[in-house]
Amino acid sequence: MSAVFSHGRLRLYLLRLLADGPKHGYELIRSLENRFHGLYAPSAGTIYPRLARLEADGLVTHTASGGRKVYSITDAGRAELAARADEVAQLEAEISSSVADLANLAEQVEAGVRGSVRELKQELRAAGHAVRQAVSPMIVIGRGGGEAAGESAADPKTTLVRKAAELAAEVARLVSLGRASTEDIRVATTVIDSVRAQLQHILRG
């Protein structure tokens, strides 16, 4: 199904949906889902970056009401939509025909599933490698060793994640020694909480 939305057309369609009235992100996802009879349900991770991009380009704007962002189209967005009216009509026609032609629909669905799963596997394989690299010291400690250095940790992100994992492993090891009193453990927990709060503050940007 997502084949209909190649080359930035999802972005255009989001504008088109917002032209009907302001919506929050989840409503946009539901609108797309309904338009495709549930066959295409983009995730939040697909929609929000595009909305952010549209906003950066000045085509949409958002207001926060009751703790949620409601997006609406700007005049520049309407101008863009008007300038690309042919493209929008073409897209609408393709969506309609893609839902009407059964054989085509079937192919789209199958290709969509295969494609999403393939992408996911690649992504997770890469992420899995990164985590294994990062937490390998943890496993080594679990077996009684303790070497942490060794692998080239040129990437500062990897280094940070690895150090965080090492910290967790170290804490687990120290606690399992059983030498600390309940009071010590409470103090240590408070320290960790404050470190975590600071890290969250820094890393969220």
Add this chain to the structure above:
Amino acid sequence: MGTRHITSPTQLTLDEAVSQLDVWLAHGKVHVVGTDGPARIEVRRVGHKGLTVTQADGTLSVRHDVRGIVWSLGLGWLGRWGWSAEVIIAVPPTTTASLTVVDGDVVASGLRQGTTVDVTSGSIAMMGLGGQVQAKTVSGSIEAVGVAGQLTMQTVSGEISLAGSSADQVYARTISGAITCDLDNPRACIVHLDTVSGSITVRVPEDANLRVDLAATSGSVTSAFAQVPAVNRMGRHIATGQIGAGTGRLRASAVSGTVALLAGPASEYDEPPPTNDGPPDRAEHCSRPNQEAAVGPTAGGGAT
């Protein structure tokens, strides 16, 4: 329309309403699409034994009529004997579907009410399904994208992959195949992944609210969450802990395979998706744990 016997490629549009779909194919492929409008059947290929299409009392049935034949002689023979077909069926999204293919593939999409897929040898692909979804194959992979509701997947020797899931419950079980599972929103309440010799890779948003139990008897366990540290206890690799408020539950276990827990980007919903437009059982199912979630930390895998 009663009963029709189809022996050549054809397209049918049915004027009666359909609320239940039953498909039984000995060999071939069935593709079911939930979409508005009248029910449609497109028979793209059919063996010389034909295909029986029956419609009565809201139930549409598409079957190979193999009663009386001994088909345990070998799956491959079914196709050669003429019991083979490739069919695309469009039914309303509210249709409940039961799809059985002995030797072949099933693709199902857009069915919101409930779907049961049973394949002996062949793969299953699912997209945008809802309600109670059960998929079972003996030898073949199961791939699911954007499935909501309660999802059960079982295969003996194939892989199971779940992408972009918003399911309330996920049960996945393989004997030798890998399980790859990406939960991209906080709605998942219970996730239970189980394999004997395959590997499990599961990714949850970093601001998920889950109690986590990972275990591998002889394989390794890795976790990207500091709250869920991987340790070696009595020769068994485990990782237990709590992410966020811990209202949901994630269990993954492997005997000789590995288990990896990965952290995905924080779910970017501005608010919990409204429960009143989901299946009614969703709200009920999630309400108990979520009572506490309301006072839990709001984001970022907050401490307890």
